[in-house]
Amino acid sequence: MIRIQRFIRETGYCSRREAERLIAAERVRINEETANKNSFVTQGDVVLIDRKEIKQNEDPAIYIALNKPVGITCTAAEHIKGNIIEFVNHPYRVFPVGRLDKASEGLILLTNDGDIVNKILRAEHHHEKEYVVTVDKPFSDAFLEGMSKGVQLPNVKTNPCRVFRVNDVTFRIILTQGLNRQIRRMCRAFGYTVTKLERIRIMNVKLGGLEKGKWRDLTAEELKTLHMQVENS
Secondary structure, rough: EHHHHHHHHHHHOHHHHHHHHHHHOOEEEOEEEEEOOEEEOOOOOOOEEEEEOOOOOOOOOEEEEEEEOOOOOOOOOOOOOOEHHHHOOOOOOOOOOOOOOOOOOEEEEEEOHHHHHHHHHHHOOOOOOOEEEEEEEOOOOHHHHHHHHEEEOOOOOOHHHHEEEOOEEEEEEEEEOOOOOOHHHHHHHHHOOEEEEEEEEOOOOEEOOOOOOOOOOHHHHHHHHHHHHHOOO
């Protein structure tokens, strides 16, 4: 017996977070009964999403890196136009690891391995993500120092981070937390507007020379290191 959220995640249909949204929207049924967040699945139960049965995942494990262009929405929800699943068009069902907002570009991982998704996304693990950010006007060294020490946002202060100047209007930033639109909000707190935001690294996986809009399978070495990092965190 397992909770419905975990069952959906382990089928590879979508992430646990997306499963919770489907449940809240009453799109999930167990044996024709509408599921809720406290529902369990037992052996022999029939689980349906939008009245289509989903079963335990028998696909091979898939781990890919995508260079997401601006304009693509990081959701597995098929009803949202321009969603990342349709854009990738992978032969197996995959879903994104976390998010990269529609106006941002760069590296995002997709997989059908629900366990590794949860391990990567757990905030307490402090996994690094690196970005190159361009703002609308030149900034001072004081701005970089302020960003690195943590920024007071409404109801939360960001964690200290590493920030490096690229030029007068561009910097690199390495975060270990994943607040919604965090970098944009941090910059806005200092009076700057982000004009370009590109993620170039997630943990040990780098964007490198991957062409915009293209995806590739993770290498064996990348995958080995990734698993080691999440297991040891």
